[in-house]
Amino acid sequence: MKQLIEMQKLAFFIVALLAAVATSRCNAAAAIRMQLTHADAGGRGLAGRELMQRMALRSKARVARLLSSSATAPVSPGGCAGGVLGSSEYLVHLAIGTPPQPGQLTLDTGSDLIWTQCTPCLSCFDQALPCFNPSTSSTLALLPCSSTTCQDLQLTSCGTGNPKSWPNQTCVYTYSYGDKSVTTGLLDVEKFTFGAGASVGSSVAGVIFGCGIFYSGVFRSNETGIAGFGRGPSSLPSQLKAGNFSHCFTAVTGSKPSTVLLDLPADLYKDGRGAVQTTPLVQTLYYLSLKGITVGSTRLPVPESEFALRNGTTGGTIIDSGTAITSLPPRVYRLVRSAFAAQVKLPVVAAGNATGPYVCFTAPPRTKPDVPKLVLHLEGATLDLPRENYVFEVEDAGNSYLCLAMIEGGDMTTIGNFQQQNMHVLYDLQNNKLSFVPAQCDKL
């Protein structure tokens, strides 16, 4: 008899859950707007040079991680020792539960799971905001381990009630990233609220997310978790049944908030400042078909195969929200660097502390020297980078330098977010296409 009542409870619970999920689908029809801030924004007072050096270090760490994982494995947002150089770049501000509790999750197009740290925590990293407290939310439900989402995720198990942190028949998850950073907890179903300041805006019920109570590896101290924007079924765009999403990053050296939109209205997207360029998305992650690079008057002598994805795992070109600086395979990077140096007509600065991993040139103080154009030729689209998306100027010990904001990476070409500033980038998931148009991102 007791068992029957338990079964009925479970059945009731699943019906309630399905209802919640169904609601979320209806709610998701309208565009959802979220606010982003750059991970280095606010109060740290970093000089331009330091900021650029930190971004290069994070990009190198991120690339190493992308290469260490297979093409389909999730990609880490983690960081280097001490958490000072976490590789997270943009934080999505949102609120979870009823009443809403604020969270700031790293926007990661390289992984799928949505998760945030929860109380009571067995082992959590320091974060700027209080951990999410599931016991004070009236809309929280535990996900049963019989649910498809629980079964679809790679590392899940069924709670048995012992220990008490894992209630009977609930879905316990473990999610790991390319650098072996791991989060573990219970999968929950909750109402999420998106919008500026996470206090107003659209609410969506039935979002499945990880309530993380244990972690290992290194996460950045200002994130409370990660919002996976990848292509798998548990990512935020997939759960909200978004046909598309877009982001528009403001200048990384400024403090203006940026925007992410899910199911954005077509007219808003067309409002850019120039022609919309469209290129296909290939396979897993967000791979693009890069065909070539032009620096000034020189189309680099690089065969297309150099940029292509080989055997589904090596090489290839991805666009990544979690990488700051574009990195190129060594041979391609050296060709870009020498073509740029040959045309910029400024003396090259010897590599050292002032320049970090960048190639820099001595520039007359307070000038804006002409630089050769930099164009990425994608299948069907041309990414003609505006000046501020590939060069930066720094002052150091009374000297002025002009530097090329690209670095030498591994086998894979990674188009980072510095190159996407003031560009409205649309991921058309329905049609497997990526479009972009120059835009004033703070006016979106």
Ligand SMILES: *[C@@H]1O[C@H](CO)[C@@H](O)[C@H](O)[C@H]1NC(C)=O
């Ligand atoms: C970290 O988060 C807090 C709370 O949202 C915010 O006030 C602070 O500016 C953030 N720090 C950085 C470096 O972004």
Ligand SMILES: *[C@@H]1O[C@H](CO)[C@@H](O)[C@H](O)[C@H]1NC(C)=O
């Ligand atoms: C866990 O739930 C199952 C299925 O409802 C039940 O058979 C089992 O007795 C429960 N175990 C505990 C420890 O409550």
Ligand SMILES: *[C@@H]1O[C@H](CO)[C@@H](O)[C@H](O)[C@H]1NC(C)=O
């Ligand atoms: C994005 O998707 C929504 C809903 O599917 C659609 O109405 C809108 O036109 C799309 N926007 C663009 C720019 O394709």
Ligand SMILES: *[C@@H]1O[C@H](CO)[C@@H](O)[C@H](O)[C@H]1NC(C)=O
């Ligand atoms: C692709 O894989 C095949 C067989 O596994 C191997 O022989 C070949 O060398 C690989 N090619 C590249 C470019 O890695």
Ligand SMILES: *[C@@H]1O[C@H](CO)[C@@H](O)[C@H](O)[C@H]1NC(C)=O
């Ligand atoms: C770089 O900085 C370190 C410590 O600040 C110093 O020891 C080293 O000599 C510097 N190297 C160059 C090339 O300036």
